[in-house]
Amino acid sequence: MPLKTCTLIEKIALTHDVYELHYELPVSTSMLPGQFITFIMKGIGGRSYSILELIDDKIAVLVIKKWELSDGGRGGSIKLCDAELWEVFQFVGPAGHFTLSEGMKNRLFLGTGTGLVPLYNQILEWLKRETDEKYQLVFGTRFMEDLYYIDRFEALKEKYPNRFYFHLVVSREDWEWIINKGYVTDFLSSKVVSQYDEYYICGAPAMIESCLQKLSNLWVSDKQIFFEKYS
Numbered sequence: 001m002p003l004k005t006c007t008l009i010e011k012i013a014l015t016h017d018v019y020e021l022h023y024e025l026p027v028s029t030s031m032l033p034g035q036f037i038t039f040i041m042k043g044i045g046g047r048s049y050s051i052l053e054l055i056d057d058k059i060a061v062l063v064i065k066k067w068e069l070s071d072g073g074r075g076g077s078i079k080l081c082d083a084e085l086w087e088v089f090q091f092v093g094p095a096g097h098f099t100l101s102e103g104m105k106n107r108l109f110l111g112t113g114t115g116l117v118p119l120y121n122q123i124l125e126w127l128k129r130e131t132d133e134k135y136q137l138v139f140g141t142r143f144m145e146d147l148y149y150i151d152r153f154e155a156l157k158e159k160y161p162n163r164f165y166f167h168l169v170v171s172r173e174d175w176e177w178i179i180n181k182g183y184v185t186d187f188l189s190s191k192v193v194s195q196y197d198e199y200y201i202c203g204a205p206a207m208i209e210s211c212l213q214k215l216s217n218l219w220v221s222d223k224q225i226f227f228e229k230y231s
């Protein structure tokens with residue numbers, strides 16, 4: 001895959017450690033919803049990031065969590081999130097197979113943290129099509145302050161009242177009377193799985209494993225499940 005360059009042109013803090021970053025691409029680019037690009041950084045190596053949105057085929061919008069540097073870490077997300085506007089980066093892509101299948105299907109999307117990114121892109125793309133398929137997003141974080149894009153979900157729900165639904169869950173918040181406490185897997189039940197044809201899951205490996213286990217216990221076939229592990 002050829003190495004290309006892109007320029008950071010906008011940076012928005014979504015939470016205390018998650019940033020929305022806009023990169024201008026050198027040439028008009030196409031992608032499938034759910035795909036990612038991989039930055040190649042000197043002294044760090046390759047770091048992949050899902051694409052939230054591709055504006056006019058020229059601006060890739062990414063959402064990146066800034067991880068603290070720890071033993072063995074190389075600080076790729078720190079370099080990207082601390083970059084100044086107009087800094088130039090090298091990347092390859094878009095690439096990836098975490099894309100939506102064809103056909104009319106009701107789909108359940110399960111994401112935690114920045115695992116929301118490819119799911120959002122997929123949901124947005126499919127809602128634009130004039131069908132009556134239903135999409136439900138279950139989005140989880142550890143604390144309420146880690147949630148982001150709630151206004152976007154509200155706007156989608158208003159625009160597509162009978163097609164898009166969302167459910168938020170936090171795992172470590174004490175304010176249980178305000179928000180659902182628990183994990184995204186808690187949403188899965190036999191009643192829920194009877195309503196969906198396909199499942200799209202993205203986030204940390206442990207979360208994916210828990211979802212796969214629970215779906216398997218509920219007799220959902222592997223063929224109905226698609227996932228991307230952020231590792």
Ligand SMILES: Cc1cc2nc3c(=O)[nH]c(=O)nc-3n(C[C@H](O)[C@H](O)[C@H](O)COP(=O)(O)OP(=O)(O)OC[C@H]3O[C@@H](n4cnc5c(N)ncnc54)[C@H](O)[C@@H]3O)c2cc1C
Nearest residue numbers: 048049050063064065067070073074075076077114230231
């Ligand atoms: C296909 C793909 C798409 C991805 N898309 C995104 C995206 O859209 N947004 C995004 O923020 N990230 C995404 N990631 C993760 C990203 O590629 C990096 O792994 C992440 O930014 C950490 O890189 P780093 O160089 O900062 O970590 P390092 O400096 O190498 O590590 C820093 C510390 O963070 C810990 N750490 C890093 N990632 C995780 C994790 N997932 N869970 C627990 N601990 C962790 C490390 O163990 C280490 O202690 C994606 C990964 C893949 C494979």
